Amino acid sequence: MLAKRIIPCLDVKDGRTVKGTCFVNLREAGDPVELGKSYSAQGADELVFLDITASHEGRRTFTELVARIAAEISIPFTVGGGVSGVEDVARLLDAGADKVSVNSAALRKPGIIDSIAGHFGSQVCVVAIDAHCEENGEWQCYANGGRIPVERDLFAWAAEAADRGAGEILFTSMNHDGSRKGFANDALARLADSLPIPVIASGGAGCMQDFADAFSVGHADAALAAGVFHYGDIALSELKLFLQQQGIPIRIPPSLP
Amino acid sequence: MNIAVINYNAGNIRSVVNALRRVGANPLLTDNPAEIEAADRVVLPGQGEAGHTMTSLREKGLTDLVRSLTQPVLGICIGQQLFCEYSEEGDTTCLGLFPGVKVRRFSSLWPSVPQKIPHIGWNTVCSLRSPIFNGIPEGSFMYFIHSFCCVPPDSPLAAATTEYGGISFCSALHKDNFYAVQFHPEKSGALGERILSNFLSLS
Numbered sequence: 001m002l003a004k005r006i007i008p009c010l011d012v013k014d015g016r017t018v019k020g021t022c023f024v025n026l027r028e029a030g031d032p033v034e035l036g037k038s039y040s041a042q043g044a045d046e047l048v049f050l051d052i053t054a055s056h057e058g059r060r061t062f063t064e065l066v067a068r069i070a071a072e073i074s075i076p077f078t079v080g081g082g083v084s085g086v087e088d089v090a091r092l093l094d095a096g097a098d099k100v101s102v103n104s105a106a107l108r109k110p111g112i113i114d115s116i117a118g119h120f121g122s123q124v125c126v127v128a129i130d131a132h133c134e135e136n137g138e139w140q141c142y143a144n145g146g147r148i149p150v151e152r153d154l155f156a157w158a159a160e161a162a163d164r165g166a167g168e169i170l171f172t173s174m175n176h177d178g179s180r181k182g183f184a185n186d187a188l189a190r191l192a193d194s195l196p197i198p199v200i201a202s203g204g205a206g207c208m209q210d211f212a213d214a215f216s217v218g219h220a221d222a223a224l225a226a227g228v229f230h231y232g233d234i235a236l237s238e239l240k241l242f243l244q245q246q247g248i249p250i251r252i253p254p255s256l257p
Numbered sequence: 258m259n260i261a262v263i264n265y266n267a268g269n270i271r272s273v274v275n276a277l278r279r280v281g282a283n284p285l286l287t288d289n290p291a292e293i294e295a296a297d298r299v300v301l302p303g304q305g306e307a308g309h310t311m312t313s314l315r316e317k318g319l320t321d322l323v324r325s326l327t328q329p330v331l332g333i334c335i336g337q338q339l340f341c342e343y344s345e346e347g348d349t350t351c352l353g354l355f356p357g358v359k360v361r362r363f364s365s366l367w368p369s370v371p372q373k374i375p376h377i378g379w380n381t382v383c384s385l386r387s388p389i390f391n392g393i394p395e396g397s398f399m400y401f402i403h404s405f406c407c408v409p410p411d412s413p414l415a416a417a418t419t420e421y422g423g424i425s426f427c428s429a430l431h432k433d434n435f436y437a438v439q440f441h442p443e444k445s446g447a448l449g450e451r452i453l454s455n456f457l458s459l460s
Contacts, residue, residue, distance in 0.1 A: 002421060003379045003398060040446065045379055071275050076400055076444045096271050098402075098444065120268055121304055123375050123402045167375055198373050221373065251379040251398040253446055 003251040004215045005045035005222035006239060007200065008229045010035060012081075013052050015061050017230070030230070033068050039229065040075050042236035043253050047073065048101070048170075048224060051081030052145070063095050070096020078126050086115045093120060101126040101170060104143040107150050107157070110164060117165025126200075127166040129158060131187075132174040139187055146174050155190060162197050169195060170224065172202040178227070180206025188218030200224050208234060208242045215248050258457065260284040261296035263323075266313030267303025267335055269441075276443030280454045288317045298329055298457060301336035302443070304402070307360065308347025310335050324352055329459045330435050331389075334403060337430060337437035346405050354435050355414050358427065360405050372422030375404045380419050380428075382440070387416035387431045389438075389455045397448050399428070399440035407439060 010017045010032050017032050036047050049069065051062040059082070066079055079092050080101030089100045106112050106127055116125040130146045131139045131154040139154035158169050171191055173184035183201045192199040198221035201214040205225035214223045228234040243250045262274055264286045277284040277300070284300070285292060293299055301323065303310065314320050323330070332340045341351045344360035351360070363374055379398040382390075401419070406426035410418045417429035419439070430437045436456060442449035 001381050002376070005378050070272065071278070074276060074279065074444065074446050074450060076402075076441075093268065094271070096275060098269065098272065121306070122404075123304060123377070124268065168377065196373060197375075198377050221378070254394060254397065254448070 001249045003045065003249045004220070004243070005200075006043070006211065006236065006250075007046045007048055007222055007224040008039045008044050008236070009048040009050065009202070009224050009226045011050050011052050011226065012062060012065065014058055015065055018052070032065055033072055035230070036069055036073050036077070039236060040073055043240050043251070044075065044236055045222070045251060046075060047077040049077060049079045050101075051079065053081075063091055066092055066095035066097050080126070080128060085112065086119055089116050089120060089124070093124060099124045099126050099167070101128045103128040103130065106161065107141060107143045107152065110160065113161055113164035113166055117167070122165045122167040125166050126168045126170050127158075127161040128170040128172065129154060129161075130172045130174055133184070133187070142174060154187065155194070158191055158195060162195050166197060168198045168200060170200040170202055173204060176204030177202070179204055180228070182206060182210040183214040183218055183220070183223065185213055185218035188214060188220050192219035192221065198222065205234075208239050211239060212243055212246045212248060215243070216246070258282070258298065259296045260298045260300065260457070261293045262286045262300045262302060263293060263319065264288045265303070265310065265317060265319070267305035267310050269304045269334075270302050272441070272443045273300055273302040273333060276450060276453055280450050280457065282457055288319065290318060290322050293319070293322060294326070296328065298331070299323075299326055300331045300333065301339065302333040303335050305335045306347060307335065307338055307344035307349040307351065307405070311339060311349050311351060314339070320352060324354065327434055329456065331456050332435070332437035333443070334439060334441060337407060337439050338405060340430065340435055340437050341407055344405060355407075355412075355430050355432055355437070358407050358409075358412050358414060358430060361408050362405055363422065363424065366406075366408070366424045367422055375402055376406075376421045377402045380421060380440075382417040382419055382428050384415070384418050385429075387429060387436060388459055389431075389436050389452050390417065390429075391455050392451055393448055399438075399442070399445040399449060401428075401440045403439060
């Protein structure tokens with residue numbers, strides 16, 4: 001029985017975790033490795049670390065952090081943020097990341113997906129898509145952390161990314177991100193039902209039922225959240241028991257005999 | 258104890274080195290035949306494409322060496338697949354350590370309803386039958402990430418089975434001193450680390 005995955009996401013700036021609400025107003029929340037270990041102990045299925053540092057110096061700090069995470073944490077983790085070429089992917093995988101996510105660079109140069117999949121395999125290539133549902137009901141993709149609209153439709157772009165060799169799609173609804181009103185379940189279900197690869201839901205988690213809905217209504221394979229975990233609104237261990245009681249296939253990590 | 262982790266053209270090798278360190282071992286990452294042969298334990302880890310990884314082993318002069326090892330050897334993910342007879346991926350002849358076990362594409366096994374590929378995430382391991390699973394409860398979750406799987410699941414060499422999309426496959430295999438798992442113990446939390454410890458303490 002393949003379990004639905006719960007993935008805490010840690011935004012990292014200059015080696016510290018932060019969380020943005022609707023992509024602005026960063027607030028510091030702790031040490032990435034300690035936080036990651038704590039989530040792992042509470043039953044997180046994977047972790048995502050996003051580097052939101054822009055500087056060259058910050059990049060090096062983040063790579064060193066990736067090596068520390070890989071040494072200390074025993075569950076899979078994805079890293080992303082500012083990945084612009086195959087060299088960045090090689091550097092992050094060498095440091096010990098399991099998967100690397102690409103976002104803006106793939107919108108600008110879609111061939112980067114083919115290159116990553118060709119060099120390292122589809123399983124390391126997560127294509128992250130930030131999209132916003134416009135007034136006309138179309139889901140438009142955005143680059144640069146949700147700041148620059150791109151003439152691409154979410155569903156067409158996700159299908160193209162899968163064709164090019166993406167291993168997973170991480171879909172963030174900008175309408176829902178930071179709102180705590182639940183995930184974008186209609187758009188999620190349309191993505192998850194049409195794509196041949198797993199879909200990770202992101203943006204909008206506010207309560208435990210929101211996660212259940214992302215799986216049962218949105219058909220997501222995994223659900224990602226940040227703030228509700230970082231600030232203790234939802235305890236991972238309680239969330240997993242809740243989902244199990246709802247009949248959703250979930251991994252409850254046993255304590256060793 | 259000397260532990261050799263075979264360094265070849267496969268991904269994710271460092272994760273195994275990290276995990277072995279976490280369970281207190283001091284592994285040596287090497288492609289040196291003498292060092293591999295002299296080790297007390299050998300691990301063939303990694304992710305990758307079957308054809309390319311077999312070619313890499315061959316170019317390093319390691320295929321016959323691996324076949325001839327007599328100490329406990331653990332294959333992980335592509336390592337398990339390379340221990341089999343044959344892989345559909347790249348139409349590859351593998352090491353043949355697990356007679357009768359072949360590596361098939363999930364999509365060629367599913368009769369109709371397609372499932373998502375790769376098979377990514379935590380899935381349960383059942384019918385556990387190997388000393389490396391000492392203390393691991395039936396139905397424990399392990400972390401998988403792969404698009405090809407080892408069949409048939411009723412092989413006498415199967416040491417664990419897992420089901421995905423209605424297909425059962427060998428999530429672990431064992432013959433003589435050769436142990437293999439399709440999932441990633443190095444990424445499967447405390448239970449995965451227990452499997453690595455069990456492998457290190459095999460008598």
